[in-house]
Amino acid sequence: xxxxxxxxxxxxxxxxxxxxxxxxxxxxxxxxxxxxxxxxxxxxxxxxxxxxxxxxxxxxxxxxxxxxxxxxxxxxxxxxxxxxxxxxxxxxxxxxxxxxxxxxxxxxx
Amino acid sequence: xxxxxxxxxxxxxxxxxxxxxxxxxxxxxxxxxxxxxxxxxxxxxxxxxxxxxxxxxxxxxxxxxxxxxxxxxxxxxxxxxxxxxxxxxxxxxxxxxxxxxxxxxxxxxxxxxxxxxxxxxx
Numbered sequence: 001x002x003x004x005x006x007x008x009x010x011x012x013x014x015x016x017x018x019x020x021x022x023x024x025x026x027x028x029x030x031x032x033x034x035x036x037x038x039x040x041x042x043x044x045x046x047x048x049x050x051x052x053x054x055x056x057x058x059x060x061x062x063x064x065x066x067x068x069x070x071x072x073x074x075x076x077x078x079x080x081x082x083x084x085x086x087x088x089x090x091x092x093x094x095x096x097x098x099x100x101x102x103x104x105x106x107x108x109x
Numbered sequence: 110x111x112x113x114x115x116x117x118x119x120x121x122x123x124x125x126x127x128x129x130x131x132x133x134x135x136x137x138x139x140x141x142x143x144x145x146x147x148x149x150x151x152x153x154x155x156x157x158x159x160x161x162x163x164x165x166x167x168x169x170x171x172x173x174x175x176x177x178x179x180x181x182x183x184x185x186x187x188x189x190x191x192x193x194x195x196x197x198x199x200x201x202x203x204x205x206x207x208x209x210x211x212x213x214x215x216x217x218x219x220x221x222x223x224x225x226x227x228x229x230x231x
Binding site: 003032034036038040045046047048051052057087089091093097098099100101102103104 | 157162171207212217
């Protein structure tokens, strides 16, 4: 199972928005509404930001939002802050009892 | 607040074995034995990779193809603990390994343990 495709990097100035794409196929992203997004700060464990494409866990700011169109999911971070600088990963159920992660995107603020 | 504390890990020679543990606490909404659990790893310079997941009652286990037959995920519900037995270790198994709670299969991972480093090297 190949990793989902994410851009290696993205950047924005404080206060701006950045959108990260996560492209798969009809067998994973396009076929299921089990897309999640994670933030991994340097040296830390990943943290869940978005689950089931658009849902935010309690405690995650509404600056983080998720969406999906066809085989591509997206994470938008609005009102960028310095502490948003991190690696971001998408995941999707890929059928046949497998989960696949994206390559990861390094966001620079 | 759910907390996951990992132990085990370290350096091992190629072909060797290692066991990782993950102790869970702080479950209030539902007990540990109601949740699926997962192991995820991140190799040096690479991204996250799902490794294995286990059903809340231990009756089903799923693995990424590269570890199937070499790794075994298990759990001890009375002890609120998750394990990953790793055999026939290879250099490309070198990574930081994280345990995580799953909302359900095949849903998201939250929260995560602190991670433990496994180094396979001669």
